Amino acid sequence: METVMPYTTKIPNTETHNAVRDTDARHHLHPFTDTQALNRKGARVITRAEGVHVWDSDGNQLIDGMAGLWCVNLGYGRQELINAAHEQMQVLPYYNTFFQSTHSPVTSLAQAIADITPGDLNRIFFANSGSEAIDTIIRMVRHYWTLKGKPYRKLLIARENAYHGSTLGGASLGGMPHMHGQCAPLLPGIHCIRQPYWYGEADGLSEDEFGLIRARELEEKLLEVGPDNVAAFVGEPIQGAGGVIVPPRTYWPEIQRICRKYDVLLVADEVICGFGRTGQWFGSQTFDFQPDIMSMAKGLSSGYMPISAVAVGDRIADTLIESGDDFSHGFTYSGHPVAAAVALENIRILQDERIIESVASDIGPYFQARLRDTLSEHPLCGHIEGTGLIAGLALVKDRKTRTFFDEDVGTLCRDECTNNGLIARACGNRMVLSPPLVISRTEVDEMVDRLRVALDRTYARVGGISAA
Numbered sequence: 001m002e003t004v005m006p007y008t009t010k011i012p013n014t015e016t017h018n019a020v021r022d023t024d025a026r027h028h029l030h031p032f033t034d035t036q037a038l039n040r041k042g043a044r045v046i047t048r049a050e051g052v053h054v055w056d057s058d059g060n061q062l063i064d065g066m067a068g069l070w071c072v073n074l075g076y077g078r079q080e081l082i083n084a085a086h087e088q089m090q091v092l093p094y095y096n097t098f099f100q101s102t103h104s105p106v107t108s109l110a111q112a113i114a115d116i117t118p119g120d121l122n123r124i125f126f127a128n129s130g131s132e133a134i135d136t137i138i139r140m141v142r143h144y145w146t147l148k149g150k151p152y153r154k155l156l157i158a159r160e161n162a163y164h165g166s167t168l169g170g171a172s173l174g175g176m177p178h179m180h181g182q183c184a185p186l187l188p189g190i191h192c193i194r195q196p197y198w199y200g201e202a203d204g205l206s207e208d209e210f211g212l213i214r215a216r217e218l219e220e221k222l223l224e225v226g227p228d229n230v231a232a233f234v235g236e237p238i239q240g241a242g243g244v245i246v247p248p249r250t251y252w253p254e255i256q257r258i259c260r261k262y263d264v265l266l267v268a269d270e271v272i273c274g275f276g277r278t279g280q281w282f283g284s285q286t287f288d289f290q291p292d293i294m295s296m297a298k299g300l301s302s303g304y305m306p307i308s309a310v311a312v313g314d315r316i317a318d319t320l321i322e323s324g325d326d327f328s329h330g331f332t333y334s335g336h337p338v339a340a341a342v343a344l345e346n347i348r349i350l351q352d353e354r355i356i357e358s359v360a361s362d363i364g365p366y367f368q369a370r371l372r373d374t375l376s377e378h379p380l381c382g383h384i385e386g387t388g389l390i391a392g393l394a395l396v397k398d399r400k401t402r403t404f405f406d407e408d409v410g411t412l413c414r415d416e417c418t419n420n421g422l423i424a425r426a427c428g429n430r431m432v433l434s435p436p437l438v439i440s441r442t443e444v445d446e447m448v449d450r451l452r453v454a455l456d457r458t459y460a461r462v463g464g465i466s467a468a
Contacts, residue, residue, distance in 0.1 A: 017045050017057035017058075020045050020057070021042040021043055021045060024043045025038075025039040025042070025043075028043075030043070031166070032166075044056050044057075045057035049064070049076035049077065050075075050076050050077045051075045051076060051077065051436075051438070051443075052064055052075055052076075052435060052436045052438070052439050052443050053076075054076070054423070060421065061421060062418070062421050062422060062423050063421060063422050063423065063435070063443065063446060063447050063450065064076075064423045064435065064436065065417075065422050065423050065424045065433045065434070065435050065447050065451075066423050066424065066425050066432075066433070066434050066435070067303075067434055067435055067436045067437075068303045069298070069303070070240060070271075070272045070277070070298050070299075070390075070434045071297075071298035071299055071302065071303035072302050072303045072304075072436050073275055073276060073277070073298075073299040073302045073303075073346075073350070073355075073436060073437045073438075074302040074346060074349060074350070074355070074436065074437065074438055075302075075436040075437075075438040075439075076436075078302070078304075078349070080345055080349060081301075081302065081304045081342050081345055081346060081349075082304075083345075084341045084342045084344070084345040085304070085305065085338050085341065085342050087341070088105060088337055088338045088340075088341035088342075089338055092105075092337045093337070093338060094336065094337065094338070095337060096332065096334070097126070097330075097334055097335040098330060102335075103335075103337050105335075105337045105338075105340035105341040105344060106126065106335035106337065106340045108340075108344055109124075109126075109335075109340040109341075109343050109344045109347075110123075110124040110126075112344055112347050113296075113309060113311060113347075114311070116281045116347070117281070117282065117294070117311045118281075118282065118284065118285055118290060119290045119291075119313065120313050120314040120315075121291070121293070121294060121311035121312065121313050122312075122313075122314055122317065123311075123312040123314075123317035124309050124310070124311055124312070125140070125309065125310040125312060125334075126307065126308070126309050126310075126334045126335035126336075126340070127307075127308045127309070127310070127331055127334055128306045128307060128308055128331055128333050128334070128336075128339075129165070129297055129306060129308050130164075130165050130170075130269075130271035130295060130296075130297035130298065130308055131164075131165025131166055131167040131169075131170040132165075132167070132308055132331060133165075133271065133295035133296065133297055133308040133309065133310050134164045134165045134167075134169060134170045134173060134234075134269065134271075134295055135165070135167050135169040135170060136295075136310050136329060137232075137234070137267055137293055137295055137310055138156065138169045138173065138187075139329050140293070140310070140312070140316065140320070140327070140329070141156075141231045141232045141265050141267070141293065141316070142154050142231055143320070143327065144231075144265075144316050144319055144320065145231050147319050147320070147323050148319060150228070152228065152229055153228065153229060153230060153231045154189045154229070154231055155189050155190070155191060155225055155229045155230045155231060156173060156189060156190050156191070156230070156231055156232055156233075156234060157190075157191050157192070157193060157218065157221055157222070157230060157232075157233045157234070157264075158173050158174065158175060158190065158191075158192055158193075158233070158234045158235065159175050159192055159193055159194070159195050159235055159239070160175040160192050160193070160194050160195050161175050161176065161195045161197070161239060161242040161243075161245070162174050162175045162176075162192075162195065162234075162235065162236060162239055162242060162269075163176060163236070163239070163240060163241035163242060164234065164236075164269055165271075166179065168183055168186075168187055169187055171183050171186070172186040172187035172190050173187070173190055173234060175192045175195070175242075176241075176242075191221055191225060193214075193217040193218055193220075193221050194214060194217055195214070195239060195242065195245055196210070196211055196214040196215070196245065196247040196248060196251045197245050198210045198211070198247075198248055199382065199383040199385065199394055199402070200394065200402070200404075207248040207249070207250075208248055208249065208250045209250075210248055211247060211248025211249065211250035211251035211254070212250045212251075212254055214247075214251060215250070215251050215252075215254035215255045215258065216254065216258070218233060218255055218258050218259075219258045219261075219262075222258070222262050222264065227262040227263075227264065230262070230264050231264070231265060232264060232265035232266070232267050232292075232293075233255065233259055233264055233265070233266055233267065234267040234269060235255070235267070235268065235269065236268075236269045236270075236271075236272065236273065236283070237252070237268060237269075237270065237273045237278065237282075237283025237284055237286065237287050238272070238273055238278065238283055238387070238390060240271075240272035240273075240390070240432075240434075241427060242427060243392050243394075243427035243428060243430030243432060244385065244386060244390055244391060244392025244427075244430065244432045244434075245385075245392065246385040246386060246387060246392070247287065249287075251287075252284075252287040252288060252289040253288055253289060255289065256289040256290065265292045265293065265316070266289070266290075266291050266292050266293075267291060267292065267293050267294065267295075268282070268283070268284045268289075268291035268293075268294040268295075269294070269295050270282050270283055270284065270294045270295060270296045271295055271296060271297045271298055271308070272298060272390070272434070273286070273390075274294075274296040274297075274298070274299055274300065275296070275298070275299030275300060275346075275347075275350065275356075276299065276350060276355060276356035276359050276388070276437050277299060277359075277388055277389060277390050277434065277437070278359075278387050278388040278390065279356065279359045279360035279361075279364050279387060279388035279389075280356065280360065281356060282294065282296075286387060286388070291313070292313045292315060292316060293310060293311065293312050293313055293316055294310070294311045295308065295309075295310055296308060296309050296310075296311065297309070299346075300343045300346065301339060301342045301343040301346050302346050304342050304346070305336070305338060305339035305342045305343070306333075306339060307336065307339035307340065307342075307343050350437075355437050355438065356437070358437075359388045359389055359437050360388065363389065363437075363439060363440075363441065363444065364387070364388040364389050366441055366444060367388075367389055367391070367435075367439075367444050368386055368387070368391065370444055370445065370448045371384050371386070371391055371393075371433075371448055372384055374448050374449070374452055375393065375448070375451070375452060375455065378452070378455050378456075378459075379399065379459055380395050380396065380409075380413075380455050380458060380459050381393055381394070381395070381396070381399075381455065382394040382395070382396030382399050382402055382404075383396075386433075389434065389435055389436075389437055389439070390432075390433070390434045391432065391433050391434075392427075392430050392431070392432045392433075393430060393431045393432075394429070394430055395409050395410060395413060395429045395430065395431060395458075396429075404429055405429050405462070407462075408426075408429070409429050409458065409462060410426030410427065410428055410429045410430060410431060411426050412458050412461055412462070413426060413431055413454055413455065413458040414426040414431070416453075416454035416455075416457045416458050416461075417431075417450065417451060417454040419454075419457075420450045420453050420454050420457070421450055422447060422450040422451060422454065424451065424454075431451070433447070433451070435447060
């Protein structure tokens, strides 16, 4: 009979660590992972975390430069969030929000979100992940236009190299070909325009010129497919999993102008940017545009509980409500009371400790300056872009000609980061960082220094072929 590993929060010895790896290899299918390669290597067993650090079963301490998956905004070990979950479990561990029922945590959280979202995003629909929030938006905007007497407005426009989740709806809306190949046939009625990647695709244009040109591709696409057939344009304020692609300052205001001109709904996917990552509550505020509807997840609970939300503008919400019909959509755990209680406490801490203000005025600018001061002349680093506590670095073969590598240098660099005690992420040949919002200046220094060492080691592994 197969030995079953008991659940434990403390892994006491190497023998147990190896048993965890063996059990993982036998039974666990990891997301976005080559399982065969992982099983040969053995998964890294993470045993504990505190602040901006995690520890593995070999005793290695690593700076979590990705805040988990862009989400642990308050860092690890916040007792207030743990207490909020514990106290709510004692009172009401679960009840659904179907069948004309509600509870205090979900209504309080809905109000708290409505209070911090820009414009008239006053109604909140809850789900459990960013992917579910995006699927909700797809259904909601299409249903909205049907209620408005325009059922033909079904098309959605998004962008190449965008990430909007891994469900069928999210993967279809996203612009990542490797995901499309695994879920074909895709959801119909989705079109893409090119991304606003100035460094890699501008061909000598200034940032402002390029931003306008790429934004105006939306109008070209609308005229191609017929504006009256389009329900919405969907975009991340900053493309996260696409490699932290920060649009030129001219981009989003022009996108908004075009959407307003043709009465196309503007959707902000704030799953990564939301809750302080860019130095304001939401990335749409940082880039000066007002969405009609937005998705959020990750930083909503700092990753301590699975929860996501869709903030719905009055135009859409009033139409849904006044129809008098059910919106036949939702999830067993929509507005889960424990997740809602943790998210509510998370928002309180962000407000009371003025963490987002610090990202805007102190630690964010310091992080951006340290990256540029330390790495901008590195022979592998072609360009650094970012704002607040999110940044992307382009790895290049030749800095002068902006020639990119054919081989997967990003993965090499990611592994060198891990070997040097830093969790960073490779998105193709771009390295990205998104640390907890509570990181200190000393920890930023340590993180950037570890990245520099990883870049040096990567440079040595590719033969020093880059041009300084």
